[in-house]
Amino acid sequence: MRLFGYARVSTGQQSLEIQLKALKDAGVEEHRLFKDKATGSHIERSGLEALRQKVEQGDVILVKKLDRLGRDTADMVNLIKEFSNQGVSIRFLDDGISTEGAMGKMVITILAAVAEAERARILERTNEGRLEAKAKGIQFGRKPSIDSAKIKQLYEAGMGATEIAKQMKIGRSTVYKLLNCK
Known part of the structure; x- marks a missing residue:
């Protein structure tokens, strides 16, 4: 069994360091760490793609948190199935869950759906706040250019x-x- 690690942040301004430290502390060697600085709303990410190519049957992928692997429930379920079909399991360190066993897969599917719903609620609240601010006369965007x-x-x-x-x-x-x- 080889340990691999996957870390992701959404933007280039965010840091991967906390996730990478947790993965190293859990026993993942530096050359088996895969990372992305990209949104989790889709699975076309270079680090994730490289990880998918590298793992083999019996390997275990460690991820700090469930939402670091992805945000979209369908994508998460498909990734879990893909890895499971290869004989690769995934463990989420902070959540204390794993895809090893039927119960683990069910819990992960439920948590992925909850994460996706939470993301939708955050976007909804953000949009409501933006509309309310506009109604109060607050302007968004760049300042007008200087004459x-x-x-x-x-x-x-x-x-x-x-x-x-x-x-x-x-x-x-x-x-x-x-x-x-x-």
Whole structure:
């Protein structure tokens, strides 16, 4: 039996270190660690694909948490089936569950469905909050671009950089930067 580890974070700004440390502490060797910095909403991930190619019958894959393997219930069930058909089991360290045995597979399927439902509720609450904020007049997105022609016009009319910055609601350094570029 060989131990493999899989770690995933959703964005490049997040760190894999906590997951990787837990996997190493559980006995996974460095060269058997597979990782992704990608969303868990689909299974087309380079680290997961490499892991799928590497494991063989009798191997065990360790994952820190259930949602690190994936978020979509159908994908999770298919991955578990795929690994199970290869004779590979999966253990989730924080959840204390494993695909070894029928009961473990059932529990994982249920937990994956719960994780997917929770993700849907989070998105729903986020969208409700965004709509409420818009109704209150809060604007989203990039700030409008700076009218450099107006800045130049104000400067040529004798207005100082500090006053231009206050009027245009921008930094004084931005005023100087735009004036030097023109």
